[in-house]
Amino acid sequence: MPPRFLLLFxxxxxxxxxxxxxxxxxxxxxxxxxxxxYVYIAQSQQVRAVNLADGKQIWxxxxxxxxxxxxxxxxxxxxxxxIVVGSEGPxxxxxxxxxxxDRNTGTQKWCLAFxxxxxxSQNCPLARDGVPxxxxxxxxxxxxxxxxxxxxxxxxxxxGLASGRVYAVNAETxxxxxxxxxxxDVWAAPLVVDKTIYVTSLDHNVYALDLATGHENxxxxxxxxxxGEASFDQGTLFVGTFGNRMAALDAATxxxxxxxxxxxxxxxxxxxxxxVLYLTDVTGNVFAVDETTGQQIWMVKPGGExxxxxxLAGDTLYVGDxxxxxxxxxTADGSKRWLALTTKGQILVSPVVVGDSVVFxxxxxxxxxxxxxxxxxxxxxFNPSK
Amino acid sequence: MGDIWNLLILNPMLNSLLFLYQLLFNNFTLTILVFTVLIRxxxxxxxxxxxxxxxxxxxLQQSDAWxxxxxxxxxxxxxxxxxxxxxxxxxxxxxxxxxxxxLIQFPVLIGLYQAINLAMAASPVxxxxxxxxxxxxxxxxxxxxxxQNNFLWLNLGLPDPFYLLPLIVxxxxxxQSRVMTPATAGSDPQAAQMSQSMAxxxxxxxxxxxLQFPSGLSIYWVVSNAVSVVQYAIASPVDWKKVLDxxxxxxxxxxxxxxxxxxxxxxxxxxxxxxxxxxxRPKSPPKDKAKLKG
Numbered sequence: 056m057p058p059r060f061l062l063l064f065x066x067x068x069x070x071x072x073x074x075x076x077x078x079x080x081x082x083x084x085x086x087x088x089x090x091x092x093y094v095y096i097a098q099s100q101q102v103r104a105v106n107l108a109d110g111k112q113i114w115x116x117x118x119x120x121x122x123x124x125x126x127x128x129x130x131x132x133x134x135x136x137x138i139v140v141g142s143e144g145p146x147x148x149x150x151x152x153x154x155x156x157d158r159n160t161g162t163q164k165w166c167l168a169f170x171x172x173x174x175x176s177q178n179c180p181l182a183r184d185g186v187p188x189x190x191x192x193x194x195x196x197x198x199x200x201x202x203x204x205x206x207x208x209x210x211x212x213x214x215g216l217a218s219g220r221v222y223a224v225n226a227e228t229x230x231x232x233x234x235x236x237x238x239x240d241v242w243a244a245p246l247v248v249d250k251t252i253y254v255t256s257l258d259h260n261v262y263a264l265d266l267a268t269g270h271e272n273x274x275x276x277x278x279x280x281x282x283g284e285a286s287f288d289q290g291t292l293f294v295g296t297f298g299n300r301m302a303a304l305d306a307a308t309x310x311x312x313x314x315x316x317x318x319x320x321x322x323x324x325x326x327x328x329x330x331v332l333y334l335t336d337v338t339g340n341v342f343a344v345d346e347t348t349g350q351q352i353w354m355v356k357p358g359g360e361x362x363x364x365x366x367l368a369g370d371t372l373y374v375g376d377x378x379x380x381x382x383x384x385x386t387a388d389g390s391k392r393w394l395a396l397t398t399k400g401q402i403l404v405s406p407v408v409v410g411d412s413v414v415f416x417x418x419x420x421x422x423x424x425x426x427x428x429x430x431x432x433x434x435x436x437f438n439p440s441k
Numbered sequence: 442m443g444d445i446w447n448l449l450i451l452n453p454m455l456n457s458l459l460f461l462y463q464l465l466f467n468n469f470t471l472t473i474l475v476f477t478v479l480i481r482x483x484x485x486x487x488x489x490x491x492x493x494x495x496x497x498x499x500x501l502q503q504s505d506a507w508x509x510x511x512x513x514x515x516x517x518x519x520x521x522x523x524x525x526x527x528x529x530x531x532x533x534x535x536x537x538x539x540x541x542x543x544l545i546q547f548p549v550l551i552g553l554y555q556a557i558n559l560a561m562a563a564s565p566v567x568x569x570x571x572x573x574x575x576x577x578x579x580x581x582x583x584x585x586x587x588x589q590n591n592f593l594w595l596n597l598g599l600p601d602p603f604y605l606l607p608l609i610v611x612x613x614x615x616x617q618s619r620v621m622t623p624a625t626a627g628s629d630p631q632a633a634q635m636s637q638s639m640a641x642x643x644x645x646x647x648x649x650x651x652l653q654f655p656s657g658l659s660i661y662w663v664v665s666n667a668v669s670v671v672q673y674a675i676a677s678p679v680d681w682k683k684v685l686d687x688x689x690x691x692x693x694x695x696x697x698x699x700x701x702x703x704x705x706x707x708x709x710x711x712x713x714x715x716x717x718x719x720x721x722r723p724k725s726p727p728k729d730k731a732k733l734k735g
Contacts, residue, residue, distance in 0.1 A: 083564055083565040084565065147600070189602070193602050194602055195594070195602055196594065196595055196599045196600075197596070198563070198599055202564065217563075242565055257587045278584060279583045280586050282565065296583075297572075298583045298584065299583060320572050322569075337573070360573065
């Protein structure tokens with residue numbers, strides 16, 4: 056082959072390489088939630104219910120991976136009889152769809168689309184203020200993926216879209232009750248407290264909305280993006296921001312009470328126990344902070360980088376890092392109680408504590424779920440292909 | 442390896458991109474445009490070297506000596522290869538001279554592409570990834586995220602729903618390949634066929650990929666192609682009539698990309714001082730030859 060064609064083939068190869076470097080339908084880590092009986096995991100185009108007692112799969116939706124539904128990655132909202140999950144919509148479409156599933160069987164009860172493309176592909180009704188087709192029937196460039204989690208309380212599911220729209224949907228019927236529009240992506244499950252719903256957005260704002268109507272009570276500009284869930288305790292709202300800080304806001308007015316500076320982005324709100332906030336920053340630091348004053352109590356860096364909110368069980372704090380390590384820390388001083396290494400993968404999702412066990416989902420790992428006892432003994436791994 | 446790549450290529454590019462984004466009024470489209478042009482200007486000496494080598498190679502392959510050699514040893518591949526090497530040496534041409542600068546540019550261009558892709562961070566995983574690449578000392582960095590992603594009818598993180606941008610990608614990639622495809626046809630019909638085939642399939646392939654790309658990356662492709670075309674056109678005049686002659690791509694009697702370039706030999710001799718004393722130059726331009734053949 057003449058050398059000049061090496062050049063042309065090189066260019067073609069580079070094109071393919073670059074295509075590989077770009078991201079197709081965007082991905083995120085698994086969504087995990089649990090009740091007293093099952094743990095639910097949404098990942099890789101499917102959502103599964105797994106028995107907490109033995110790690111056996113109860114059901115899977117859809118039965119086979121489905122490009123029309125595409126990625127289901129949002130944290131499921133769990134109700135008494137129904138669970139609600141969101142998807143990215145037909146592969147590459149960015150047309151998110153919400154599904155209501157029977158809690159015991161995984162059978163689809165309803166679906167709701169947020170733009171015309173998703174509605175027509177899945178034969179789902181179009182949500183209120185859903186995006187209609189544009190000129191010549193072409194869908195406009197709107198990102199309607201549901202990437203964050205679903206909060207389900209009193210029969211209503213609340214969730215946000217990457218377009219910034221927030222919906223309240225009847226969890227039994229799929230009827231949309233109200234919607235609200237933030238300026239940018241909503242990637243976290245909203246927080247419901249009494250008659251208010253708190254929404255964080257990449258547009259740098261935290262919004263307080265009326266639970267019944269979706270009307271805005273207040274919003275506060277935090278000066279940097281908010282990608283994770285907020286936390287609440289005793290009239291105070293806690294939000295982590297990409298401005299390297301955790302802020303405490305008056306939940307009634309949105310006024311900032313204090314701010315705690317970290318070394319890097321704080322993705323999530325803290326977990327709270329006995330007047331102490333436990334939080335992580337992306338560098339991998341774990342902080343214990345006084346809830347009232349915002350003063351640091353202790354700080355440790357047990358492993359690699361961290362995104363997930365810690366989980367609290369009594370006086371043990373569970374944190375996972377990007378290297379796949381799960382640490383059990385003493386809440387008194389942050390010292391390690393035990394360390395469980397995952398076989399592979401990253402712990403980007405908050406561990407779920409149910410009774411005496413802690414369950415977590417290693418992202419890109421060998422197992423979809425792993426359950427450990429409070430002493431660090433592996434109870435069961437779950438891998439659907441085994 | 443990944444760490445070295447990030448340290449030397451990706452992180453500097455990404456942070457420069459973010460810094461430029463602040464300077465350019467938080468307009469990411471403008472940032473892509475300016476940054477791509479800057480990188481292309483920085484790597485221009487390599488591009489120029491590549492063009493120079495390609496031109497010398499093209500001239501050699503259009504020479505009578507080359508054709509005679511092909512006619513004489515056409516059936517003896519081994520002997521022909523030896524003779525080719527001899528002619529390369531006599532003309533002072535390095536057959537890989539056009540590849541090397543391009544290979545050196547690849548990491549830079551791939552890094553640029555990755556930096557743009559990373560900066561758009563259209564998913565939680567991508568945004569988390571971005572957080573590990575931003576320098577702590579970059580002023581105001583946390584407040585820039587996420588970047589503004591709206592431009593005209595486009596969401597830069599999503600593909601163009603009207604397919605206009607992929608179409609422009611196809612056209613500019615085709616134009617770029619027409620302008621920069623090295624001269625081949627006159628000397629080697631098989632090579633010419635291959636060249637023509639590449640000139641059609643590559644733009645289509647890139648265009649198809651851009652249907653799936655976030656439109657921010659498609660904008661990068663378009664700008665990058667446009668800058669390449671301009672750079673090539675500045676380095677040596679281009680016969681635009683022939684470049685834009687679509688018929689020649691489909692064997693319409695024209696010699697294809699080989700004659701797209703107007704080779705000003707007096708200039709190239711003066712500049713490059715090729716040691717081509719032993720090479721017989723074609724006495725008439727390739728176009729005339731093609732007509733005679735036809």
